[in-house]
Amino acid sequence: MNQFVLPTAELLHSRGEAQNAIHERAAQVTRSRFGHTVFVRAVVEISNFCRENCLYCGMRRNNRALKRYRAKHEQIADLLIHHRPESVTDVNIQAGEDPVAVREVALPLIRTLHQHTDLGISVCLGILDHALYAQLKEAGATLYIMKFEMANPVHYAELQAPGTFEKRIAHIHHLAATGWNLSSGFIAGLPGQTDDELIKNFSLAADLPLDGISVSPFIPGDETPLSSAPLSDVNLTLNCMAALRLMRPDRVIPSISALNLADPGNGYRRGLRTGANLVTINLTPSELRGDYLLYKRDRFIMTEERILTAIAAEGLIPSSQSLADFYRAKKVNGKHVDQRQAGAVMKPEAP
Numbered sequence: 233m234n235q236f237v238l239p240t241a242e243l244l245h246s247r248g249e250a251q252n253a254i255h256e257r258a259a260q261v262t263r264s265r266f267g268h269t270v271f272v273r274a275v276v277e278i279s280n281f282c283r284e285n286c287l288y289c290g291m292r293r294n295n296r297a298l299k300r301y302r303a304k305h306e307q308i309a310d311l312l313i314h315h316r317p318e319s320v321t322d323v324n325i326q327a328g329e330d331p332v333a334v335r336e337v338a339l340p341l342i343r344t345l346h347q348h349t350d351l352g353i354s355v356c357l358g359i360l361d362h363a364l365y366a367q368l369k370e371a372g373a374t375l376y377i378m379k380f381e382m383a384n385p386v387h388y389a390e391l392q393a394p395g396t397f398e399k400r401i402a403h404i405h406h407l408a409a410t411g412w413n414l415s416s417g418f419i420a421g422l423p424g425q426t427d428d429e430l431i432k433n434f435s436l437a438a439d440l441p442l443d444g445i446s447v448s449p450f451i452p453g454d455e456t457p458l459s460s461a462p463l464s465d466v467n468l469t470l471n472c473m474a475a476l477r478l479m480r481p482d483r484v485i486p487s488i489s490a491l492n493l494a495d496p497g498n499g500y501r502r503g504l505r506t507g508a509n510l511v512t513i514n515l516t517p518s519e520l521r522g523d524y525l526l527y528k529r530d531r532f533i534m535t536e537e538r539i540l541t542a543i544a545a546e547g548l549i550p551s552s553q554s555l556a557d558f559y560r561a562k563k564v565n566g567k568h569v570d571q572r573q574a575g576a577v578m579k580p581e582a583p
């Protein structure tokens with residue numbers, strides 16, 4: 233049985249005073265665990281080629297209207313070595329599921345960054361051969377981000393999410409077992425998602441060997457079969473973030489840019505008040521990022537200025553420790569220390 237306190241449907245749909253109380257508790261738990269610092273990473277989106285066909289994602293292979301690109305690793309390396317904002321301690325290298333870009337762009341880029349910077353290196357590159365994961369790790373990446381998307385295998389198959397649910401979970405376990413730090417996550421408010429399914433995401437998230445966890449609001453993506461589905465309510469995502477923080481106080485939770493699509497101008501800052509302790513500055517070259525189509529053609533780009541303004545407005549400061557170093561320090565004798573093994577489980581009270 234899951235020993236963590238799972239949220240109820242009532243909590244996840246709460247509004248008004250009950251909602252404020254949960255958000256405040258999540259913020260307090262975050263501050264007592266991580267202080268007033270937030271990790272600041274950059275993201276670079278190196279390829280929008282994708283062999284998958286997720287119904288919710290604009291980069292799906294059947295989107296013939298999308299101009300596909302692969303970045304030049306030399307250009308991205310130059311940008312990150314010579315022109316990155318001072319507050320950035322880590323970089324996340326992201327792409328559609330594109331093994332060619334992994335070999336031709338990600339691997340040389342990681343080797344160069346590892347040699348010339350002390351940036352922590354994360355990758356979010358989808359399901360790959362085990363040998364490619366090993367090469368990425370050997371090159372210097374330490375954190376893999378692989379969202380499980382949703383915990384219901386039937387819904388997973390219906391939405392043509394990457395590979396199969398079983399394969400995605402097996403790869404998450406493989407990555408953890410081979411020494412990666414790991415972050416995962418799910419989408420809140422997907423068309424057809426029931427409350428039971430939403431809550432199952434929490435029990436799966438609690439059980440997986442993760443260091444970080446994220447939740448994204450479902451955004452009806454341009455050029456996808458779900459483009460006319462309703463946008464998910466930002467409150468549901470924020471309540472999920474708060475519940476994740478209360479369930480697992482030790483995990484790193486990002487405030488993700490899609491929060492600003494779900495609640496223009498406010499969503500991102502609300503995420504920082506609801507348990508998030510990681511922000512992401514988008515450094516993808518401007519000539520490429522318009523075609524990295526996750527949600528909308530008209531992207532809301534989290535620039536350095538927007539990020540630093542948001543965290544200062546929330547009374548927070550950039551962490552001088554990188555996410556990679558933070559995770560490294562959490563490992564004892566090379567093994568990730570899970571709170572369950574340490575026996576320190578925090579039980580949230582009912583709001």
Ligand code: SAM
Binds near residue numbers: 290357358450452
């Ligand atoms: N290809 C890699 C993978 O499979 O992990 C990484 C890139 S993938 C495009 C990044 C994430 O975007 C997915 O894991 C999914 O959760 C999210 N995403 C894509 N379309 C979305 C949508 N319409 N609404 C919310 N999240 C979405």
